[in-house]
Amino acid sequence: MPDLTLTASPPLDGYHKQFGDTALTEIGDQALVSIAVPLGGADALDSAMTGAYGTTFPAPGSTALSKDGSVRFLGLQPDQCFALFELAGNDPVEAIANVLGDTGYYTDQSDSWAMLRLSGPLAVSALERICPLGLAPAAFPQGSVARTAMEHLGVIILCENEDSYVLMSARSSAPSFLHAVETSVENVS
């Protein structure tokens, strides 16, 4: 019987590149679970989240961090957010469901997204080439999240700080996504 262990493949093969002081790196091994709010169940979900994570459901455009810093909730839709945390094991939905019970509807999204961190002095000028959103601190402060289109790709952008952004895009088009971001950094360096 041949050994048929299944090993995981990361979307961008662990990509990392330095452009002077600016770095573009794949973020691997993240779990991403979508949490949808049942109709009429917003209060119950908020309670459960407060109890379990010490934070409430984030409004679209903002993110909320759990008290222990292990989970960041991304406010993407009025009735849906993404929980982002370190992947451990094969059932990220279970990790959330165990804690929030049936106060929400959960769907695994951990494999759907390729994730990049762009950080350093060139980050904003590179993003200016592909991101239609205004990124000035007043408009998109630390902790902001948004979903938009960049180079014909759907991208989620998260501001970690003025010089550091996390970008997520569909796994299947990861090479095109990487090419778009990489070209942007090259074009401004």
Next chain:
Amino acid sequence: MIINHPLLGPRDAAEFVYLGDASLIDRPDWQSDTAADDFYEYQYLRDNPAGETRELWFHEQGDRSWLVVTRNTLTHEITKVELARDVALAAGRDR
């Protein structure tokens, strides 16, 4: 063109997909005696004003919400943007 999303603020129209007139929210009752005519009118008959129209736009590359956009087809001015869900609920739509 810029659509001022009620929750997310101004976004480029390139993030959206246009469907049609906001009257598409008013889907007729399938059990009405006049259902055949009602659905025919709903599907095919439209006013085509030069001026203010109410349109349905889907924020496909954003938060996936449907919006009702009040827009002047002559000046392109957008005077109102509402969540379509709210418009539907206000019109008495339910299940």
Next chain:
Amino acid sequence: MSQPYRIVGGLVGRENLVSFRFNGKRFQGYRGDTLAAALIANGQRLVGRSFKYHRPRGIFSAGSEEPNAMVQLRHGAHLEPNTRATVTELYNGLEATSQNHRGSLEFDLMAVNDLLSPFLSAGFYYKTFMWPKSFWEKVYEPAIRASAGLGRLSGEEDPDSYDKGFLHCDVLVIGSGPAGLAAALAAGRAGARVILADEDFLLGGRLNAETLAVEDMSGAGWAAQTAQELAGLPNVRMMPRTTVYGAYDHGIYGALERRTDHLATSAGKPRQVLWRIYSKRAILCAGATERPIAFGNNDRPGVMLAGSVRAYVNRWGATPGRRVAVFTSNDDGWRTAQDLSAKGIEITAVIDSRDKPALASVPGAAIVMGGRVIDVAGRKGVTAIKLAKGQTIETDCLAVSGGWNPNVHLTCHQRSFPKWRDDIAAFIPGDEMPVGLTVAGAANGALSLGAALIQGTEAGHIAATDTGHTATSITPPWAEDEPRDTAAFWHVGESKARAWLDLQNDVTVKDVRQAGEEGFRSVEHLKRYTTLGMATDQGKTANVGALAIMAEATGKSIPETGTTIFRPPYTPVAIGAFAGRSRGKAFRPTRLTPSHKWAEEQKAVFVDAGMWLRAQWFPRAGETHWRQSVDREVLQTRASVGVCDVTTLGKIDVQGRDAAEFLNRVYANGFAKLPVGKVRYGLMLREDGMAMDDGTTARLSETHFVMTTTTANAVGVFRHMEFCRQCLWPGMDVHLISVTEQWAQIAVAGPNSRALLQKIVDDSHDLSNEAFPFMACGEVTLCGGVPGRLFRISFSGELAYEVAVPARYGDALMRALMKAGEAYDVVAYGTEALGVMRVEKGHAAGNELIGQTTARDLGMGRMVSKKKDSIGSILSERDALNREDGLALVGFVPVDRSEGLNSGAHFVSPGKEVTTENDEGWMTSVAFSPSLGHSIGLGFIKRGASRIGETVIAADPVRDRKVEVEIVSPHFIDPEGERLRA
């Protein structure tokens, strides 16, 4: 002697000498020169030949309005035609050649056109080239092609890259002359986020061309100082070499930034960047463009705009002539005489068309008030001018000023029209303005320096306040208002020789009058009939003069005559800049399946399926034709087992208390009672009753379903379902999210598919036919605990499953299946074999679901439940969609089994003519069936269900074929479905 017309002074430093070539001849100039300035410094008077008449032409202006000095820059693939020498920054090694001549610039063989000019007047091509008819293709068209156009393309692919970008600001200031600098200063100091853009490489606008003072320093000095202060403000972004070319809706502006055109090489970086600027407020400070006067032979080299002549002297330290004359209708032209005279350049005459006292005395110059120039001598360069009263005056450069036109263009990009002001005899911005846009300075009709500074400051102040930045009141920088009286004077009536209006398209006063006589009097007709204003300069120095002539000819006023509509771009933009990165492979994103890398290793042939790349077939060594591979894949799958990556199909996760009811509403057939652990085929209609999409939906729990859609419709179905959820039934508890990317999904099909899966799926799961029958589904684990899902569904008609794992394991799963399948001679199959098998089985797919066919046509009429509300149900009952002789989906085989079939062929009864009246339907899908050994097809034909066994003709007039076909059941293999249920 190098640079014989270079003089002392100007803003160009003399340290950086550069060498360049024009028409192969080597010249010298300085960094900071434009190509035109350097050519003038070197005494190069001739720079091109005119479009129609091939007349010798020289440099006319000093800006982007230039109509004559169009050169080809660079060579090879970088060759760029129609570049204006007046805005081309000089760099070491620059190569430029003149355009539009056969033979040399000095001796253009096409100059004979000038002699034929009586036959080449306005609209001549509407009246010629018609006879004899045969000459058109062989003589006229090739001749026209050879002589048409200005400049030529390299014919090679553009080797440079271009980029795009997005900028946001509170205040966009367009133009960095006195008004723009003052506006940027006011807004910038108030803390607003400002973008200051100027097409020039040196900020300052006309300040750099004039000898006017601001506060206590030179205008140019003040400009430099202000630019420096602005550059130091963190909230101000300076964008020189950036043309704001278009004003779009809602404060959006298009801008083209030239990043490397002033360098010898782009060094691999994008040559230009096309910016989309989102502004809250914008201030147009685009200045004004001088206009000429039309008189006999006014197109000779050396006849130039007066303001440009002094720009070359004041900014670039290069004089266009040593014995200069001035012809003006206004006060401003006099400054050319004064500035040049102050620099020691001889002024031979100042001719002012107005009957009034002279404005000044100019040493050595003949002053002729109330004078007019009627002719210019010197075909390849001015030598003298003739006046109306008979005098001849020697001169080597005639500086002409007919007034100044405010650059209102951007205010008109959204279809508003400018309005006329008699006092400056010019158009100013109209009353309707793009939202958020104001105008300041000369662009607003405030042509003098003092006024420009005041208007700019005020506009900047207001824009900053409007965007939430409190500004302490700012005192505008002070400057005198120089004299600017103007008289409207368009054309010297006494001229006998032709008088030019549009230099670039070679349109004269005579042409405009002729257009009027022939009835083309509206400005829109005038433009198109004469081509005035349609060249690359968009008539910047021609439009108003032409309007004036037309107004005169029709007895109307200029405002009554009106203007055509200005449209973006303000100056030409390379197509490459609009394309940006969307070229070649990067034209659009590519989506790869989880098994793509593995498929590449197998040397699969790929096909584009929307944005996806899918394996089409997997050729084996020795196979030379695709049919060999595809036939093998089909036969082996049906004989044993085949695997195919089907990840691309849309997958939508549906959850909620009302999930089942929701699915009941979007599908035509019933879903509310689907048991947990079962999958069902679903047909989705459009509201008009047409079949829209199909797929299978699996129930994982009471409140949890997973729907599949076709690959092509995944995005559209999701959009449609969100519409239903949010707009139609907002009171339902149901949520949707795409999981197409989340799950790698592989079809495993064939008699040995169960056996193969039993090696992959962990033993705890019973895959026997009893435990996991046809259309069952469930969550499973594979290969020692990896979570997965299994669906027993079949597209091929064989015993089949689809197995899904999180996408990170997709590659590994494919390899594991192939490894474990070796015992069964497992075959990987691609989209081609997938298609053959579904045609053999008789499954409808994209070719049948074209958006114009109904459930009834597909043979699924009874699936549309009348017991519930569902999208499309009501309108699907319309009479026209339910005719007795309506279409039905059936199968077709060629009567002569050795014949092939064409999809798209239309059916007519035997003996009937192939006409639309006799058209009974069409063939939708065809394939060679390896299972049957001959071609088969699916198609729609009237009353098809009751015509099994009948013979009809499949007619394909496009490919000129007619094939006799027999109508059969669409289910070619296993019609009873025994294999499915094995």
